[in-house]
Amino acid sequence: MTLSEVVGEIIRLGDASRAYWDRELPKDHPHYPLILDGEKQTPPPPEDAQILSILESLPEAQIYAVALLMYLGRGDFAADRIPSAIPRVKKMLPTKDLAIDQIMSQTALAEYLADAVAEARRRRIDLDDLASCDAVAVN
Secondary structure: OHHHHHHHHHHHHHHHHHHHHHHHHHHHHOOOOOOOOOOOOOOHHHHHHHHHHHHHOOOOHHHHHHHHHHHHHHOOOOHHHHHHHHHHHHHHOOOOOHHHHHHHHOHHHHHHHHHHHHHHHHOOOOHHHHHHOOOOOOO
């Protein structure tokens, strides 16, 4: 899969996951959005496992590109700083597993990636070129 296909699928699954949590958490937690100790644990949506499976199947360069886009969409840096941000992402997340854990921990992952895709389009940044960039590749 190309990076743009991967990101599109993660956005689709992430939106479904977020809808699940918005629907199910209030059922198990009467004081939602507060979740109190001892309340029933809500099982995760199947989409979370699908996102994890996709990430685990990706080459490292694509995983770091997804993390980079997540940080871009979160507002951690501007799109014009992508080249300098690539090594920073790799330094912050030195292993594939750590990068995947960081991506999976974002409850607003789909929104972050959608915002990053929109910004990339505005700036005419080709996501598929980003994934093949030597600077993203793990050394």
